[in-house]
Amino acid sequence: MSETMKALVLEQHGEVGDLKVVHDYPKPKAGPGEAVIRVGASSFNYHDVFTVKGMPGIKVPFPVVIGLDMAGQIVELGAGVDRWQIGDRVLVNPLNKAKGLMGEMMDGGMAEYCRVSVDQLIAMPPDVSYADAASLPVAYGTAHRMLITHKTVKAGDRVLILGASGGVGTGCVMLAKQLGAEVIACAGSADKMARLKELGADHVVNYRDTDFxxxxxxxxxxxxxxxxxxxxxxxxxxxxxDTWVPSLKCLKRGGTLLVCGATAGHDPKEDLRYIWSFELKVIGSNSFYDDDLSALMDMIQAGTLKPVVDKVLTLEEAAEGLRMIQDREVMGKIVVAP
Incomplete structure (x- = not known):
């Protein structure tokens, strides 16, 4: 068996186009408490753009295989592992408790094989595809935790979603509709607006020509x-x-502003008067947990959720897929099948 593999590698911070497909990257071996999976699918998130460009305070160990989200089949187990078996189909929680995020602090899913700690593994139901499972962790897991785990949306609520066409956004649209909300989805093109209507959005707003x-x-x-x-x-x-204060202005008294990221800037202009005058609640949601991911896979298995996948690409096409995410040309998720 070959000791090398194909992988999408970040060698230094720069632009998305600088990512390289390497054909002789060392194939990982399982240590104690670890597993090696044959990657069936991996998906990009906007976080991968930040990893490529570099983030203050995050020291990436180069070279590194990028990609947080992945699902696949176990092909090797290290010493001391008894719960899992070779051949098991698994989704990987991207957070390694000892080292940090996959695809940032250690090699991630944009490769033929990936080494993970066994406490990151979540069993996949039989009818869930690798592509659907790999779409879940960062985007849908975050949406599930923000809306369902934190119990922030109830039937009849008017829910306005910014960035509704991306991974987290499409997840929020579908989950909010399942909860019985009236959904207002904001996107930047007529095509995205039409597809959001198909997903169940009650209203769509083009933020490029309309003040939401x-x-x-x-x-x-x-x-x-x-x-x-x-x-x-x-x-x-x-x-x-610059979306922060307008968000405060359109919330009803007692309304809730949910935040789980800041793709357009983390230090916005603030206006505290709206928060106290209208008794607003600002609720943050960070990350996702195994329970969120298992619940989402159960929904896919039951046929009540279908992740939105824009494209399934090869490793050779992957850098272009990440550019599309960077330039907001994507509806839902970009999945790579190594």
Whole structure:
């Protein structure tokens, strides 16, 4: 058996186009408490763009195989592993408790094989594909924790979702609809808006030519300080930047602003007057846990959830897929089948 493999490797911080497909990358071997999986599918997240470009305070050990999310089949087990067997189909939780995130602090899923700690493994139901499972952790896992685990959305709520066409966004649209909410999905093109309607969004707003906050106020009325009339119940905002204050302005009294990221900037202009005047709640959600991922796979198995996959690419095409995510040309997830 070959001691090398094909992998998408980050050798130094730079641009997405600098990523290289290496054909003789060392194939991993399982140590004690570890497993090697044959990667069936891996998916990109916007976090991978940040990893390529470099983030303050994060020292990436080069070279590194990128890719947080992956699913595959166990092909090797290290010493002391008795719960799992060769051939088991597994989803990998990207967080390695000892080293940090896969694809950032240690080799990730954009390769033919990947070494993981066995406490990262989650058994896959029989009817869940590798592509669907690999779409889940960072995007859908975050959405599930933010909406369902934290119990932030209930039937009848008006839920406005910024960045609705991406991985987290499409997850939020589908989960909010399952919870019985009235969903307002914001996206940047007519094509994305049409596809969001197909996913179940009740209203779609093109943020490039329409101020989403003014749209919400014109549609539902201006939020009132003395009553609970006007505005929306929940805004899901993982963009930050200049969308922050407009998000506060369209929330009804007692409304909730959910945040799990800041792709457009982490240090936005703030206006605390809206928070106290309208008794707003700002709730953060960080990461996801095995329970979130298992619940999502159970939903796929039951036929109540189908992750939105824009494209399934080869490793040779993967860098272009990440560029599409960077330039917001994607609806849902980009999956790579090594």
């Amino acid at each position: 906050s003014k749209w919400a106020i014109q549609t539902y009325g201006k939020p009132q300080r003395r009553t609970y009339e006007g505005g929306v119940d929940v805004v899901i905002n993982f963009t930050g930047g």
